[in-house]
Ligand SMILES: Nc1ncnc2c1ncn2[C@@H]1O[C@H](COP(=O)(O)OP(=O)(O)OP(=O)(O)O)[C@@H](O)[C@H]1O
C-alpha cells in the first residue's frame with residue numbers, strides 16, 4: 482500500500498544574520514503518522530515550523546505539504562492544514578465559541594455546524610459560552626487545537642502543544658491528539674522537548690540538535706527495547722564494578738558519586754542482583770530506570786557534541 486506524503490522536507494537550511502540555525506535537514510511525514518519533532522530549547526523547532534507554514538523563508542531546500550511545493554503552490558499546499566505556532570491568541574472577553582466563529586469567518590466555504598463540532602471534539606462544548614478569560618491554560622490550548630481543526634485538516638502542525646501545562650493538562654492534550662489521530666485520521670507533526678511525550682504519542686520521531694537532525698525513524702526502532710538501566714546503591718561501589726563489569730549481560734557501567742548505573746540486557750536484573758550478593762556486596766537499593774529513549778537521546782547528543790568538537794579541532 483502506498484502511503485501519501487503529508488510533509489516532505491529536503492535539505493532545508495536557514496540562517497539569521499549569517500548564523501545557521503537550521504542546517505540541511507530532511508524529513509518526511511506520511512499520512513497517519515504522529516510525528517514527533519524533538520529538540521531542546523533553541524534547537525530550531527519553531528524556526529522549522531515557521532518555514533513549513535511559509536511564515537519565514539528558507540535559504541536553501543524545499544518543502545512540500547500535501548505533495549505541493551509551498552514556494553510554488555502555497556494555497557493548494559496549505560488547504561487542509563491546521564496549525565498552532567506558539568501560544569494561540571484569543572479575545573479573552575469573548576466566549577470560546579464566539580472566538581471560533583470569528584476565525585471561521587476567515588475560512589472559505591465552512592459549514593455552519595463546524596464550530597460546534599470542533600468544540601465537541603476537543604471537549605469544550607460545555608464551556609463554549611464562557612469567556613476565554615475564565616479558561617485554564619489547558620482549555621486555551623484545546624481551544625487552539627479546535628481552531629486548527631476548523632479547516633477540516635488532514636494534517637495538523639503543533640508547536641509544543643503541552644508547553645506550560647501541568648501533568649493533567651499535558652495528558653489531556655496527548656489523549657486528544659491520540660484520539661484525533663486514530664478516530665479522525667488526522668496526521669500530526671508535533672514539536673516537543675519532552676522525550677516521554679514522544680514515547681507516549683508518536684510513532685515516528687526526528688531528533689533535532691543545534692539545527693541538525695541527528696536521528697530519525699520509528700520510535701520503536703530507535704528505542705532500544707532489548708536493554709534495561711538499573712541503578713545500584715551500595716557502600717562498595719568499586720568492588721561492585723569489578724565484580725560485574727565482565728558479566729556477559731552487562732553492557733555498560735557508569736559510576737556516579739553515590740551509585741552505579743548499569744545497562745544490562747533485558748530480564749537480567751535478577752542475575753545482576755545474584756552476582757552482587759554472591760560476591761558479598763551489600764545492596765541498599767536496586768532501582769530500575771525505564772528511560773531508554775532518554776538514555777539514547779543523551780548518548781546521541783553527547784556523541785554529536787563530541788563529533789562537533791573533533792570537527793572543530
Ligand atoms: N527572528 C530571529 N532572528 C534571529 N535569530 C533567531 C530568530 N528566530 C530564531 N532565532 C534563533 O534560532 C535558533 C533556533 O530558535 P527556535 O526558536 O527555532 O528554537 P526552538 O527549538 O523553537 O526553541 P524553544 O524550545 O525555546 O522554543 C535560536 O538560536 C534563536 O535564537
Ligand SMILES: [Mg+2]
Nearest residue numbers: 526527528640
Ligand atoms: Mg520554539
